[in-house]
Amino acid sequence: EDKFPRGLILQDAVVATREVSHQPDGPWPVELENGKTAGALEIQWRFLEAAGKYLQGRDAEIDWLLESWSFVLDSFATNPNALIGGVDWITKRWLLEKFAEAESLSWDDPWLLSLDLEYHNIDPSRGLFFQVKAGKRITDWNQSVRIKNASYRPPANSRAAGRSQAVAWFRDSELPYVINWDSIASGPQDILVMSDPFSTYTSEVSAFLRR
Structure with a gap:
C-alpha cells in the first residue's frame, strides 16, 4: 500500500x-x-x-x-491517431468521423447510429473494428494479446469461469435465465450472487444448477 x-x-x-x-x-x-x-x-x-x-x-x-x-x-x-486499432474509443471516433465527412452526415444521422452498432459486432466478417488497418505497432500489440482460445475459454481464476459454466448449461436447457457480470438467475426468485470478481464460483454454480 x-x-x-x-x-x-x-x-x-x-x-x-x-x-x-x-x-x-x-x-x-x-x-x-x-x-x-x-x-x-x-x-x-x-x-x-x-x-x-x-x-x-x-x-x-x-x-x-x-x-x-x-x-x-x-x-x-x-499523436492520438497512433492508437487507432488499439484504443477502442479513439478507433471508433476516427472511423465515424471519416465516414461522416465522406458522406456529409450530421452526428444525429441514423446511418451513423447503425455504424456505431456494427462497430461492436464481434463477428470478424461484419464487425467494423476488424476492418480497421492499424499501424504496425498497434497490429503487433493486438496480435500479441489476442488468444484464440479466449473466445470460448474464460479466465480460470475469476468469476468468468462460473459464468461460462452457467452459459454452457443453460444453452442446452429450456429454462429461462439471466446471466450478469456478478449474478446468475433462473426464475423470479432463484439467484446466485457472485460479488467477488477473483473467485471462480464453480462449485457454487454447480450447486445452483442442480437445484
Whole structure:
C-alpha cells in the first residue's frame, strides 16, 4: 500500500470518469480528495512511474505491459491517431468521423447510429473494428494479446469461469435465465450472487444448477 503514489485519490471516481468521457480532446482535469485538481494523464504517469519503480525487470510480460502503457500515454499527448486499432474509443471516433465527412452526415444521422452498432459486432466478417488497418505497432500489440482460445475459454481464476459454466448449461436447457457480470438467475426468485470478481464460483454454480 505504501508503494502507491500519494495524494491522487479521486474525490468521486464515477463523476471523474463521466467528465473525462465527455472530453474526447482533453485536457481531462479531475478533482482530488484533497481539494486539488490533477490531469487524468498526469495521474496515469504517476502510477506508471510507481509501477516501473517496483516492477520493472520482474519478467518479460510485465516489462511489455509497462512499455505499452507508456506508449499509450505518450501517444495521447503527442499523436492520438497512433492508437487507432488499439484504443477502442479513439478507433471508433476516427472511423465515424471519416465516414461522416465522406458522406456529409450530421452526428444525429441514423446511418451513423447503425455504424456505431456494427462497430461492436464481434463477428470478424461484419464487425467494423476488424476492418480497421492499424499501424504496425498497434497490429503487433493486438496480435500479441489476442488468444484464440479466449473466445470460448474464460479466465480460470475469476468469476468468468462460473459464468461460462452457467452459459454452457443453460444453452442446452429450456429454462429461462439471466446471466450478469456478478449474478446468475433462473426464475423470479432463484439467484446466485457472485460479488467477488477473483473467485471462480464453480462449485457454487454447480450447486445452483442442480437445484
